[in-house]
Amino acid sequence: MQPFNYLIADTLDAALAEYAENRPVLKAGGIDLVDRMKERLATPAVVLSLGEVEVLRYIEPEGEGVRLGCLTTLADIGRSELLNSRYAALAESAGHAATPQVRERATLGGNLCQRPRCWYFRAIHFHCLKKGGATCFAVEGENQYHAVLGGGPCHIVHPSNCAPPLVAMEALFVVRRAGAEERVIPAREFFVLPSSALDRENVLAPGEILTEVRIPRAPDQSATIELREKQSFDWPLAMASVARVDGRRWNVCLGAVAPVPWVSEEAAEVLGSADITPELAARAGEAAAQAAQPMSDNGYKTQLIKVAVKRALLKAAGQEVPA
Amino acid sequence: MTWRPDNRLALENDGSRVDVRDKVTGAARYTTDYYPEGLLWASYIRCPYGKAFLRSSKLEAARAAPGVVEVELEKQEGTYPGDRLGHICAESRQALEQGLAALALEFERDRPATDIEREKKPLETFDEDPSVQEKQADLERIFSEAAHTLERTYQTQVQTHSCLEPHNSLVDYRGDHAIARQSTQATFSVRNELTEVLGLPPDKVEMHCEHVGGGFGSKFGLSPEGQLAAKLSKKHGRPVRVLMNREEEHLDNGLRPGSLQYMKLAIGPDGKLLGGRIHTWGSVGPVGGGGGTSNPSRYNFGIVAKTHQDVNLNSGFPRAMRAPGHPQGMFAVEMMMDELAEAAGMDPLEFRRLNETSDVRRAMLDVGAEQIGWHRRKPSGTWEGPLKRGFGIGVADWGNSPGEATITIHVYPNGNVEVLSGSQDIGTGFRTLLVDCVAHQLGIDRARVEAKVGVSTYPPGPGSGGSVTSRFVAPKALGAAEQARQDLRQRVAREWGVPADEVAAENGVFKHADRTMSWNEACKLIGQDRLTVTEKENGIFWKEPTGSEAVQFAEVEVDVETGIVRVKKVVALQNVGQAVNCKTVENQITGGVIQGISFALFEDRILNRQTGAMVNPNLEFYKIAGSRDIPEIVPIIWQSRPDAGVNSLGEPPVVPTPGAVGCAVANAIGVPVRRMPITPWRVLSALAERDGGAV
Ligand SMILES: Cc1cc2nc3c(=O)[nH]c(=O)nc-3n(C[C@H](O)[C@H](O)[C@H](O)COP(=O)(O)OP(=O)(O)OC[C@H]3O[C@@H](n4cnc5c(N)ncnc54)[C@H](O)[C@@H]3O)c2cc1C
């Protein structure tokens, strides 16, 4: 790791001011950032830690919904009775991500803003497209964990497990910048595809901090299914979060298969606001997988999308699914 | 006095590891826990690609970086990822990393050889081999007489050792002598190689290895880490540390070679194997070999013409890895056994009993079948619903020849005992073995005995490879303790004025008629500073060896919609001759099973086909079984004979697992996945292929 100056903010305003003015690199739990610093993928001169701003760590019911501070940890979410009972899709995914140690440290904000895990991106000796190079090594190389939807010219999958349920539950992301009004962005508009920006995965502008996640209304039903090779310490190969909010139509959001949390309009169309039957769930799964365009080694993900969507819907409808 | 040796062994002892407290509290000191004054750090400069030429580097900038002591580039061309091009030495780890970064290496890449399938010679080439030619007539006869002949190819991936404690060395050269510390499986071989590099006699080099966080065969000899530390310590007259990082661990510290295994085997109408043709290919480093595979093995294969080719790739070099050649060989063997049984319409258990070479294993097969509930096994692919159960079997054994070692024990007048061996405890519980052997033979509480190991000035002992340590050392530890017991008995007899052979010495208490003397009282009779006994012979404690037979049964559940495999249960029967300490024996069995599951389902060294760089040189995408991936494991310590000696254990339990898991998966889903690791991708591909599609 290269030496750096370490600043610890004690208030959000101080953090915003410092962040806007001197452009340090922001650190929340540090799980992702410190990894990249150790690999020399990030070599910041100044790191600004949000870690001491305890007021950003909360799970507050509000009206029909709930607000979560950006420093709320994945473990907090996994443990929360409120979230487990009414926002199952989120509690399940946060509660199972990574490992207990990682979850105690990893924050919601950091999880949503973490950089991709593409193995070429994570190794300094692959100067790939996303890092300003000329090629995406995944295209002709090893791509079993890469995207089958929305890829090109870069084929990462979005790493966040918290994002798909939040998108499905129609969450809003609150973004602050020094001296500016807060911006409230629908979760599904927060993430950007590589075709529109290569050097970042979301709409945050310099100086902006994601301070809060709001779920305006608890879903009537929701569930997440993650399919992993290993059951400990692993990333999903594919996941699906589904939710029905306020009696309206179903939302289906896929994870680990596209550069952004992938909203499946095709599945939503099949589902409408109907009650879930096994047959309907299977059809929605088929629909979600229809647009998949596998690379050389990740065709199996198409099948996983079908199963994840089908099972998530059945689970949301209160039915037993293979665990 | 008549010599009445007592050669009973420590039976059914269930004590915890003697160093358990040190390990869980962090008191146990590993090589990296030592920071001598004036410490320098060094590391290799490496080529990350499979085949590349160093185009430019900023040597002067690196040399000028603060804290950098020296930077040398010795060659320009890298022929495998991790190839050592030179080295760098600095005042601190931070300075070392900054110096490396300042080097800014730029490479010109060439197309590397990364794929065994593409680089191997075709099968037909080996049919010309004289060893095949001379069996040609037999093979033709076998194939024409066969009731069934199957032709199959199996593939296994490269597995890296992934020791939790990376390879590391600390050498402190002080002119007329040197002190070294290294994480090693062989204290004495490190010391011997150090004498050469440092130009010092053996008695002037002291080598220490207190604790080791795993070696699995990759920590023999001085190794690159020790070579560099020694060279630079001698040059600078300061202690030098070389500590590999996780990436270096994967790239350049050994691996289990990958394999392709072609088998064409025939069985007769009675289901007996008649023989056939086997050819294996092993993936090895850019030069040299070491890719051998133990196939055929264990079963009665009949007449087999076997050939092998080591295929050179631009990838790291193999090093011995826990049962070298065996787990991958037995994966193919067991899978083939099940496919043959299926072809013959026989139950795989019956088929194995029929073709088994060992009566011990035949008995183990019966007990294991009962323990796993083999009757629950259904014909392949006939379970209802998406979650399919499957059952599989794997077998192994291990050689048990005797070997050299020396043990010294000291009995102090206060009744405390020390047992000394220069051999190392690589985490398997060698200290515990020594303590239990000595305490049991003396009949005293194990808390009174301390084991001191892993220092080259202690009595010589073996390197821990080939599962020899316990088997070589235990007879001497028991013998030394027995001598001490007899010595004390004589002292007590002299004290009481009675003949020694009338004094009973049992459970640490000395008795004659109605007189008794406690251990502590007896030890006060030791005239000198202490009683010291050294033993280097096996004597009566070496017993006719067993074959360290192993049989495992695996039960898996496969989700055929997702391809995800979960191992539910493994019953692992293991003959170890005489178990000295049940917990450490069970621990070895369980650890072997976990490593075998991890190999079967997850671990895979993946090279990028364009550049030859490894894409997963970490423990994130180099996947190792975690706690939730570990099933119920039932270790069963098998005793084939009541009078057996202490036999091999370290390696055999890892051998049967991949085969057992592979067979169980095939049984569950109704189609064999002939390539490891058995990932969702491979399972879904195998199912799709059967159904005429592709994934
Ligand atoms: C072995 C392993 C397995 C894992 N498995 C999973 C998994 O299955 N699913 C999953 O979702 N995750 C997984 N993770 C990732 C982990 O959950 C994330 O790395 C973690 O959530 C990041 O949170 P953090 O607070 O540590 O972020 P940091 O490392 O502190 O920050 C991450 C990035 O986000 C930026 N950032 C942080 N907070 C904010 C904010 N409030 N506003 C704007 N930018 C911000 C930082 O500048 C940085 O670039 C795994 C990690 C490991 C090591």
Ligand code: SF4
């Ligand atoms: S997928 Fe994206 S991050 Fe990965 S190699 Fe391609 S361009 Fe780079």
